[in-house]
Amino acid sequence: MSQLDDLLRDLVVANRILSNEDVVDAYGHISVRHPDNPKHFFMSRSLAPELVQRNDLIEFDQAGEPVKDQRQPYLERFIHAAIFEARPDVTAVVHAHAEDTLPFGLIKTPLQPVIHSGSFIGGKVPVWDIRKKFGDTNLLVTNMAQGRDLAKSLGKGSVALMRGHGATVVGRSVRHSVFVSVYLEVGAKLQMQAMPMGEIKFLTPGEVDKIASRVSAYTLNRAWENWARRAGREMQPEA
Amino acid sequence: MSQLDDLLRDLVVANRILSNEDVVDAYGHISVRHPDNPKHFFMSRSLAPELVQRNDLIEFDQAGEPVKDQRQPYLERFIHAAIFEARPDVTAVVHAHAEDTLPFGLIKTPLQPVIHSGSFIGGKVPVWDIRKKFGDTNLLVTNMAQGRDLAKSLGKGSVALMRGHGATVVGRSVRHSVFVSVYLEVGAKLQMQAMPMGEIKFLTPGEVDKIASRVSAYTLNRAWENWARRAGREMQPEA
Amino acid sequence: MSQLDDLLRDLVVANRILSNEDVVDAYGHISVRHPDNPKHFFMSRSLAPELVQRNDLIEFDQAGEPVKDQRQPYLERFIHAAIFEARPDVTAVVHAHAEDTLPFGLIKTPLQPVIHSGSFIGGKVPVWDIRKKFGDTNLLVTNMAQGRDLAKSLGKGSVALMRGHGATVVGRSVRHSVFVSVYLEVGAKLQMQAMPMGEIKFLTPGEVDKIASRVSAYTLNRAWENWARRAGREMQPEA
């Protein structure tokens, strides 16, 4: 099979994993950059991630619009378009409303890495507040201007929380972005549990750097294999 | 099939969804206004929601009494009768004891919208205390006077918490009331998690208005489809 | 079938329900008084509750010893023997280590009824500390003297917490004791969630009395039916 086939198969499995691991519910989405046309990307038509199959995937252009496809796209596809535009190093984008990260989008204390597996979020995670620039909205990212403002808040990082809404995670591959998304949740839960019990020893920048700079395909695949199986999908070689 | 058939099929599915999504346990109920006789409504006979089937549904009159049916009704059917009486704009009513909302019925800090999907609860959610007007009771709404007092506390809103008891949610359709009920839980959990960690940035009234006034059948159906499937029911076109 | 057969069938189902609803794990037990010989009672041989079948049930005498049965009994059978001795009004006894009640056995703030369904615990729940009378032990109730001391702490109530160990619940029937045990958990969790958020409005003694004095077989059976089905058991008429 071609690289594209492998990539899209991974994208389908990623939808199932994100749903099964409770990163997304009926909403939330994951996209992957087109390997042959880096200004375009693939993402499901508007559908609960748990239901996504290969033929639900749509190609989108750099403006976040479907390429020759009349089916209903996700309203918030501009999150993906704007991040692929701003970050050439990014291959996959996850937008989710996972419950344990959401409290950190409501308060002043930032989310920070507390464990090895949660260190891929980098340092203190920024919280993007759509209201600063756009006033009262429905909180959703419904055009490129909003998407670009979010991308600016994300900066060179791998995660941006969105006040009253959710989180956006980027990765160097579909599997990497899923890995960061799942352990973002684990780390958020731990920080939340530890905070009422005393002062927290966060990971040092040196530790974060040593872990994040060395994550191997081997490590990512071990988790992917396990999650894919739990979600009822056979393991396949990585795209 | 007629509109009534579709509506009652939705009501059965709603019972399964509310149970499967842990909004109700063995208790709790959901009703829908009779489309052809707006003073009447339909609700299951007294039964755990997870078990409700089409032939368990009973028609009730405006006094909350079963119409030509000898089977045992829910004790608290007056919640539904009184709200349908006071609120012509309401099509469906959910009464539940979902765990994450209950703490907010015990304390002074009000439940408020903290996330996009939880904004349908409006603003600060009122807590109805049966004791104020009726003194020591068994806390249940067992007659029309109590139901009307609850409806007064609900006012024009979509949710009223009930001290030491549960919550009542109203919606413009079965699917809408289920949607509000599920995300009421999500928002309550988030507010509960965020409160010990610092001051919370709640949604502004302007944001709440922009979201709640625009919720589309499309949005509701996406969640419904996913929940129905999880609860083992095939998706059907909306009633 | 005879009353005894019905009763023992209920006892088997109760074991499954307590396990499936996470009131017990591999440990914990439930007993029922012998209907024809009120000094004796029935309980499983030592076995994880989820595995208990009809032929695992053993008859015990008033000293907590098996009647003509060589199989290994639960170490803590004296909890049951001592309570049946002290409380002629009690028909069933549950001993469990359910997780949400345990924190209240470690601190000074008492567990109290906060919701309708949790009101069967009465008022402030006593915490029995085996250490007061017996010094350093392995915390288990391994003889009649310890069981009687626990029964004294229970008094006329329906629940006693046991410091660093678990809880013991009594009921007027198997189904009643299971009902109180499950909702003891729900109430404990709610109180635990509400405490960090502000002062709690507990149920008044008048409310508790109105609810607890009127619980009907109908109410108990609705929950039982649901729990039995979830635990994979068909519903049967009550013993």
Place this chain on the structure above:
Amino acid sequence: MSQLDDLLRDLVVANRILSNEDVVDAYGHISVRHPDNPKHFFMSRSLAPELVQRNDLIEFDQAGEPVKDQRQPYLERFIHAAIFEARPDVTAVVHAHAEDTLPFGLIKTPLQPVIHSGSFIGGKVPVWDIRKKFGDTNLLVTNMAQGRDLAKSLGKGSVALMRGHGATVVGRSVRHSVFVSVYLEVGAKLQMQAMPMGEIKFLTPGEVDKIASRVSAYTLNRAWENWARRAGREMQPEA
């Protein structure tokens, strides 16, 4: 079957149990000392514990290196090698990242026994911080020097928490180490829940001693039987 066969069968079942009881996720591992060659030990090749089967087990030497096996070993096998070296009394070692223990690796308040079943952790559980001796690392134990430093922090105890990483548990048998690992979680969760509600009455050293010194194969087997069945494995006589 030989003792070795029984032991390795238990090791496979232990992997399933640890996964099913949420002590491990895709990472984490359990080892057992070679009964005939006490300097060696057995552990799975690098694989999510839920997937481990008999032929995935590898024999390791005292340096933590696979004996005549080319398959990829766990990166952190030195945890096991160093502990088997330092502690001749230890037969099995579990390394996990179970979520409820992790907060206690981040704060100053120590984890301590609060319940009977959690007393096997001994007293205040030490927190090993790899940074003290090795500076900024990726937090993982990737050589014998780090493993020996961890073993020193463990001392004569049965549990050491690892800051920002996880926990290591030792036992006198596979079943014992699994038992301690599961109830380590339960106790951690309870202490975490009780801490915001007031001062905790921990178990006294005398109580801990009375419980831990008397744990019987019978007790361990009752839990093992239940967990094995839940994880889909038939109960077998202990190795």
